[in-house]
Amino acid sequence: MDAQQLKGHLDLLLLASLEHAPRYGGQIIADVQAATDGYFNLREGTLYPALHRLEKAGWIRGEFQLLPRGGSPVKVYTLTSSGQEELRAQRAAFERFSGAVRGIIGGGA
């Protein structure tokens, strides 16, 4: 998927990836890649600025945590309650959008 296509849905993708459990950057990349069979190849250059932006917006909260492997801590992100609201809104908007596109291009539902 090219960068331009990804850009429009990046926030939704990131918020959704934190919906069920807190995650740090490396986990988010791996999760997104696994869930989409490698269709989305999220890179750090896109991921970290986006995570920081979502954090500034108050939708996610980052906290440094030590891992059992030792070494430097990783920054683990959690979805906030306003992030949950935003996720709901963006998910609904995406569903309206994709429904409208399906209506135009036809094909299987």
Next chain:
Amino acid sequence: MNETERYLRRATHGLSGQARRDAQLELRGAIEDKIWRLTLLGLPEAEATQAALRDLGNPHTIARGLTRVHTVPRAALAAVLAGVATLLGVQALAQVPVVQAARDPSDRFCVYDEAVLKEMTPARQAALLAQLARPGGRAQLEADCRATSPAPRTVLLRLSDLIAALVRGNIGVRTLPPLDGFLYLTFAGEGAERTLDLSAYSIPIGKDTYVQTWSLINHLRSASPVPVRLIGEVNPLLEIGAARLQLGTPEAPVLAMDLYAAALADQLHSNPLSVLGKPITVDWGGMEDPASARTRIAVNAPDDVLFVLVTNEWLIGTPSPGGPGYLFRVLRARRGQLATSYQVKKQQGLVDTVSDLVNATEQRQKAMLLYRLDPRDLREVKLIPVPGSQLTLQPTP
């Protein structure tokens, strides 16, 4: 300095202080995590480090992205510039793009349309149909509508000016030809596009397309991720985050009070006032004509502070069937007073709560309830109740 440290310095170039330290710590954690996984696969540490850094990509790409997020927000910068513009006076303000306004030549607003029936409650539907069945019923209904919806409500904005002004304010605009007025907006720092659908109320005048002011305000309320506010009373500046648009011209003035009323009507529709969880219908009562003031209320507020007055005038007098429920009007403080055409003679008419207003209505007593309007963000207009017991009726001449 080792390879990882060099990478971290490059990837956080442009950041400073705590933001830089945090970003470096986060990226270091990410790099070490990758190295750890690669060594688990059997790669020697030096090779694992090189592979991890390669995988992370160009450090300058990360730096560019992070700098964009962490440097002074555009809104703060614009606020500083706006302050400077005020100091420089009118000439600098003239740089704010102007959106030309016009009156609606067709004035279709108060023409009865069967489609509205579907949006009404069964009781109001029945009442409306009863009125329409009477001789001259429809003409009377439309006249009533015009009486409570004066001309300023139909002021239109030229679409091409609006788009140009949004673009000047750094809001990306994409149109969807041939639908006039259907816009996709991209706000700075936002990935997703937001739709601003003004097409339902777009009107061609000559070669230009115009859209309704109230439609713009109401759609911005849901589309904008940044605060939306108005500055000034006649031809106000509309601020959408850092973007600034001058609405209207001296020839075709736009009144801020109409736009507040539009936002509030929209808000009270989706989030109505209620008594014990039971919502009450509050419609816009139109503009207040200062010349016909029959009630004056003393308020402890400087000039231009906005208030919202909710009255039961339609429910107490001889309301036309299918007419509105409670009415609200936006009032502006002048010399410590608010003026309204609804006549309340007794101090008891100034009630404290929504529940008092409903009780008074049930007892067929004229009553009004006052709120102070907090105009900071049209996306959520805050109404701060002003208890009637703290207000004083002033004698009217």
